[in-house]
Amino acid sequence: MTPPPLGQHFLTDTSVVKAILESADLRSGDTVVEVGPGRGALTSDIVSQSGKVLLIEYDAEMAQRLAFKYETNTNVNVINLDARHFGSDSHTWLSDGNYKVVGNLPYYAANPIVRNFLESTHKPTSMVIMVQREVARDMAAEPGDMSLLSLAVQIYASAEKVIDVPPQCFDPPPKVHSSVLKLTPSSEPKLRFDSPDDFFKLARGGFKSPRKQLHNSLADGLFIHLDDARSLVSETGLETTRRPATLALEDWQVLYDVWVKSGRPSNIPGSIRRSQKRKLDD
Template sequence: MAELLGPSDIRTLAESLGTSPTKKWGQNFVVDAGTVRRIVRIAGVGSDDHVVEVGPGLGSLTLALLESGAAVTAVEIDPKLAAALPETVASRAPDESSRMSVVHGDALRVDSLDTAPTALVANLPYNVSVPVILHFLETFPTLERVLVMVQAEVADRLAAGPGSRTYGIPSVKARWYCDVRRAGDVKRNVFWPVPRVDSALVLMERRAIPTTTASREEVFAVIDAAFAQRRKGLRGALSGIAGSAAAAEEALTSVGIAPLTRGEQLEIGDFVRIAEALNSASQ
């Protein structure tokens, strides 16, 4: 088994590197071995998986992923931490180190990996969590599942269903790719530094994207417009991309959606049908 990192290990390692968590990159390092093993267990990864981990930091979760038998590609934007991670893994999991590689760069710009990933498992920085998830789901269709630790509020948004007050753009766009559910809470005291908010785990399992004549970009444009003003009926909210409120009403009516329906009442399939109707009207 790998020698996982505890609170004193994390601080000692950071001190030896002359570094500390920074707000610039949203760094909060996990210092509890039980938490990272729980993440790996819920993610269900094993020796058949190639996991991409975004923001490995000092390597807490990386070591637990390697312990499961998975191969890991760690994407780290901090140059000092990216350079130090291989040495940490070599010293604490020498038998597993050959299954780990590091990509130094911005996760939002990663568009290829040496091996197609089957899972994304990560403790994501709060400020970029949703864009990173959507980017990887779109860029890597081989991803079968995503298990991420994010701010509890973000987890609620991702897992929310139609009609919920937290249902919005992240909720709908995630369902273009996956079935989504909240997979547990994470208390703030497992991090260093301790954040001001609690975190939660979100499990996303890939399913077939909707069958449609509209492109993903067209469907997502409808979603963006529908939620731009949450309390506005779709007739007005979609007037910009439809060309007029009357054209929006005609498209909505043609697919059986009342013009004054609000975006938070619709499912992903409804947004797909609206995009198709708008396409047909423009041809």
């Protein structure tokens, strides 16, 4: 069977639907954003258990069907939009109060959709989402298995796995396993930084070469001298032999503070790693 447009895989297993709804803990007065309602496996229950429901559907045909189905329900609003570009602080239903997010997120867009909500000025109180299993593991990882995605999520929210979902729970079955994850956003970021762009410049540099020791990865990622990267890490009190995946959130805070104190070094011409290679090649 040929997958539908946009590579959609529609949830059909009622036990998974039940687990998602129980984790979302919906109440009659809740405002809920459902991302990717598709054929509506979750939608009817969300509408019946909640107050206002905002349905964000990227597929134009699916959005039209949903709009027709709920055209007489004034508590349901259907938006044909890519959720990566949704502004939660601009919609009138969300701007004046709390809201929850529930969704079976498209694999190709899950990361930016999650970050869009978590980094918005008006965050949800909870997110119960279905994503690819490996992505869920990354989002909920502990020090030792951390990645840039782990950091990007856990700065803004706690993450808890709800249930693993095998391919046969969908129509058509995807080639990968999925997991349901519950994210509970914090009122403020767990780390202090001047701006997300500022912090993630450092973080992306730190994870540039994740299998290398931290100072090597920072030298590669920030394009700074190797000795400077080693000094930067040493000043934090962390072992320079540590690898990026082993750092906890508080370690990143210390590293960021030292990096800022040092003038945010990056893009230094003639980085030692590259210049050393040239010398060896001469």
